[in-house]
Amino acid sequence: MSNLDQQLRQRAYDEVKKHRREVEVDPYRLAYHVMPPVGLLNDPNGFIQFNGAYHLFYQWNPFKTDHGAKFWGHYSSRDLVHWEHHEIALAPSDWFDKNGCYSGSAIEHENKLYLFYTGNVKDEANNRETYQVMAVSDDGQQFEKKGVVINLPEGYTPHFRDPKVWKHGEHFYLIIGAQAEDLTGKAVLFCSDNLQEWEHLGPIAGAHMGPLNDFGYMWECPDLFELDGQDVLIFSPQGLEPSGIYYQNLYQAGYVIGKMDYEKVQYEHGLFIELDRGFEFYAPQTTVDEKGRRILIGWLGMPEEREDAHPTIEHKWIHSMTIPRQLKGINGKIYQQPVTELQELRTNHCAYENVELTTKAQGFEGIEGEALEIYLETLETVTQPIKIHIRNHANIVYHPTDKLVKLDRISYVDGKTVEERFCHLQQLTNLRIYLDTSSIEVFVNDGEEVFSARIYPKQEDQGISFAADGSERVKIEAWTLKSR
CATH class of the missing domain: 2.115.10.20 (Glycosyl hydrolase domain; family 43)
Structure with a gap:
C-alpha cells in the first residue's frame, strides 16, 4: 500500500x-x-x-x-x-x-x-x-x-x-x-x-x-x-x-x-x-x-x-x-x-382479516410508526379507488378505472409541492410496503411493479390510514421492524 x-x-x-x-x-x-x-x-x-x-x-x-x-x-x-x-x-x-x-x-x-x-x-x-x-x-x-x-x-x-x-x-x-x-x-x-x-x-x-x-x-x-x-x-x-x-x-x-x-x-x-x-x-x-x-x-x-x-x-x-x-x-x-431474510426484522405483528374500506379514512391499532412492513390483500375485485395515506406525507392510490397505481409525496425540495409517479396495472391483488424512517419501497402484486422513494415526514406524524372511494374489502397485516 x-x-x-x-x-x-x-x-x-x-x-x-x-x-x-x-x-x-x-x-x-x-x-x-x-x-x-x-x-x-x-x-x-x-x-x-x-x-x-x-x-x-x-x-x-x-x-x-x-x-x-x-x-x-x-x-x-x-x-x-x-x-x-x-x-x-x-x-x-x-x-x-x-x-x-x-x-x-x-x-x-x-x-x-x-x-x-x-x-x-x-x-x-x-x-x-x-x-x-x-x-x-x-x-x-x-x-x-x-x-x-x-x-x-x-x-x-x-x-x-x-x-x-x-x-x-x-x-x-x-x-x-x-x-x-x-x-x-x-x-x-x-x-x-x-x-x-x-x-x-x-x-x-x-x-x-x-x-x-x-x-x-x-x-x-x-x-x-x-x-x-x-x-x-x-x-x-x-x-x-x-x-x-x-x-x-x-x-x-x-x-x-x-x-x-x-x-x-x-x-x-x-x-x-x-x-x-x-x-x-x-x-x-x-x-x-x-x-x-x-x-x-x-x-x-x-x-x-x-x-x-x-x-x-x-x-x-x-x-x-x-x-x-x-x-x-x-x-x-x-x-x-x-428477500425472505428480512422477516427477521419483524416484531409486534397485527392482523385485520376482513376490513371494509370506505370513504372515511381508518387507522388501525399497531399500524403506525417509522419502520413498518405493511401487507394489504384485496378480498374481491377492486372497483373503487383504494388509498393508503402514510405519515401525512405520502399516498399510495390504486385507480381501477384508469388501471393506474400512483405513489405521491410532498417534495423534499420545498416541502409543499406534491410529486407523483405512476404505473399501469390491470387489477390490484396485493401491496407490500417497507417503510423506514426516511424511505418507502412498495411492492405491487408480489413484485410485478415496484416504487422506491426517499420521504421526509415530520417525526410527530406516525399514522397510517386506509380508505376507498366506495366500499372495498381487504385484509391488512403489519409488523414493526427492528433496527438492524
Whole structure:
C-alpha cells in the first residue's frame, strides 16, 4: 500500500470520526437500510457472496455530500439483514484512478475475490480518461490493485465504465456501459480466459441497435445474466425523454429480456421496461447466491437530481441502498420480491382479516410508526379507488378505472409541492410496503411493479390510514421492524 493510499484512507477515517455525532443524531437516519457512515453513497459495487458472506461495496465520497473522487466502501452480511462496515476496499491513489475508483463488480476465482472497476482520471481542463482495473484479495478484506486490464478501445468516448464480470462456460465475460463516438449509449462485451487479458467483442446492445432507437446518450451499470431460461440485460440509460407516465426521473434504470448467443456474439432482445416506478432508484446490481437466487440491490438515490435539497445533508450524509430483492422471471417480466431474510426484522405483528374500506379514512391499532412492513390483500375485485395515506406525507392510490397505481409525496425540495409517479396495472391483488424512517419501497402484486422513494415526514406524524372511494374489502397485516 502506497503512502498516498494510506493518507487517503486515514483522511476518510478521520472524517467519519469527526462527523459521527452529527450523523447519529439525524432523525432521518434509516433503521434497516445500508447507508454511508458519513458523506455520500451511490452505486452498489462488487455485490457477491464469498466465503459464506454477502459482500456489498459501494461508491463513497467520505469528505462531502456531493460527488468527487470516489472510494469503494465495504459492507458484509451473513444474512442480508445485519450488515458490518469494514475498512475501505479501494482508494483513488494511483495514476489510473486518481480521480475516483468508479463502479464495478466482483467474481470469485480459485478461492480469491477479484474486483473490476473503472479508474477515472481527469486533467486540469476536465478532460477524462478511463481505465478498467483489477484488484485481488485472498480474504475478501484486503485488496491489492493489479493495474489496468482494459484500455479504451476505438469507437468510444471516455464515458466507458462500470464493468460487470461473470463466467459462462469456459470463458469469463465482462460488459461495460459506454458512449459511442456518435454519442449513443452502448453495452460493450469483452471475453477472457484468465481475467487479465481481455478481447473486445464489441457492442451487443445499444441505441440504434435492435428495437431500441433513440435510446439515450450513455448507458451505465450494465448487468447481463440468465434468469428462468432467458438472458436479462439490466442497465441505466441516460438521456431518455419523458413519455406519458414513463421515464419521469432524470435518469432511468430498467431491463430488456432476450437470448444471448455467445458464439455469434449476438443478443436479441425485446423492449425496455423500467425496474422501478418510484422517484429514487438507480444503478442496480445483481448476484447469485449459494441458494441459486438472483438478488438485486439498487441505489435508493438519483444522480445529479436535486441532491443538494435532501435534509440529511445538514447531518453530513446522503443516500442509501434499497432492501435486497430476489428476482423472478414471470410471463416475460421481472418480478422483485423482498428477500425472505428480512422477516427477521419483524416484531409486534397485527392482523385485520376482513376490513371494509370506505370513504372515511381508518387507522388501525399497531399500524403506525417509522419502520413498518405493511401487507394489504384485496378480498374481491377492486372497483373503487383504494388509498393508503402514510405519515401525512405520502399516498399510495390504486385507480381501477384508469388501471393506474400512483405513489405521491410532498417534495423534499420545498416541502409543499406534491410529486407523483405512476404505473399501469390491470387489477390490484396485493401491496407490500417497507417503510423506514426516511424511505418507502412498495411492492405491487408480489413484485410485478415496484416504487422506491426517499420521504421526509415530520417525526410527530406516525399514522397510517386506509380508505376507498366506495366500499372495498381487504385484509391488512403489519409488523414493526427492528433496527438492524
